[in-house]
Amino acid sequence: MGLNPSVDVENLGFHFATRSVFLGLNLRIGPGLTWLRGRNGRGKTTLLKLLGGALAPSRGHIRLDGLDSDKDALAYRRLSFYCGGEAPALDWLTAREWLELHLALYPDADRDALGRHLDAFHIANVGGQPVTGLSLGQYKKLQLALALALPARLLLVDEPFNGLDTQAVGVLEDELARRAHAGTSCIVLTSHLDLQLAPTTTLDLDAQPGVP
Numbered sequence: 001m002g003l004n005p006s007v008d009v010e011n012l013g014f015h016f017a018t019r020s021v022f023l024g025l026n027l028r029i030g031p032g033l034t035w036l037r038g039r040n041g042r043g044k045t046t047l048l049k050l051l052g053g054a055l056a057p058s059r060g061h062i063r064l065d066g067l068d069s070d071k072d073a074l075a076y077r078r079l080s081f082y083c084g085g086e087a088p089a090l091d092w093l094t095a096r097e098w099l100e101l102h103l104a105l106y107p108d109a110d111r112d113a114l115g116r117h118l119d120a121f122h123i124a125n126v127g128g129q130p131v132t133g134l135s136l137g138q139y140k141k142l143q144l145a146l147a148l149a150l151p152a153r154l155l156l157v158d159e160p161f162n163g164l165d166t167q168a169v170g171v172l173e174d175e176l177a178r179r180a181h182a183g184t185s186c187i188v189l190t191s192h193l194d195l196q197l198a199p200t201t202t203l204d205l206d207a208q209p210g211v212p
């Protein structure tokens with residue numbers, strides 16, 4: 001594995017039953033913070049899910065450090081993490097169990113860092129609560145605290161600032177800026193709000209060939 005992570009999207013096609021979202025998209029994403037932009041319905045969330053291995057391409061390839069998201073699915077997923085705002089899939093778990101389940105998939109996760117992020121987000125005391133009992137903002141913080149503690153080479157964060165309180169926005173901005181500066185991961189972030197931190201690159205789907 002090289003020092004600098006990179007993602008190559010080659011001739012990507014993706015279709016829902018009623019909508020073609022990508023028709024031959026080609027991209028290269030490098031280390032640092034990529035701000036993924038585009039108007040509503042353009043395909044930002046779909047692209048993040050494809051990049052995170054949560055959806056499979058209908059055509060073409062996505063490669064992270066040379067690993068194919070489809071052919072090398074497990075190894076690819078160990079190096080990537082999609083952080084969306086959706087309701088938890090395993091909704092009978094407590095917050096602590098939810099974290100442990102994910103940590104089991106990422107043996108190199110930094111547990112000390114996770115503890116620091118939970119503290120910084122003021123959710124260190126929610127571990128015993130059912131994950132469905134968390135507020136929207138608390139669940140988002142739980143996902144983000146985990147995401148920031150993982151050794152992911154590719155971190156995908158969908159509208160991370162929506163629903164966060166002001167203090168948490170500051171914590172997240174500092175962490176993302178630190179991680180982007182370190183250059184050891186590709187961070188792809190969507191936000192309809194202007195960013196208060198400087199992205200390394202902006203990727204505008206409205207101006208991208210292959211996005212009908």
Ligand SMILES: Nc1ncnc2c1ncn2[C@@H]1O[C@H](COP(=O)(O)OP(=O)(O)OP(=O)(O)O)[C@@H](O)[C@H]1O
Binds near residue numbers: 018039041043045
């Ligand atoms: N499960 C689905 N079935 C059918 N169409 C879908 C599905 N999910 C998304 N779409 C469609 O795919 C397109 C891209 O959706 P996506 O959520 O990726 O857009 P987005 O750029 O993230 O939008 P927004 O800025 O509003 O969050 C939209 O036209 C949407 O209606």
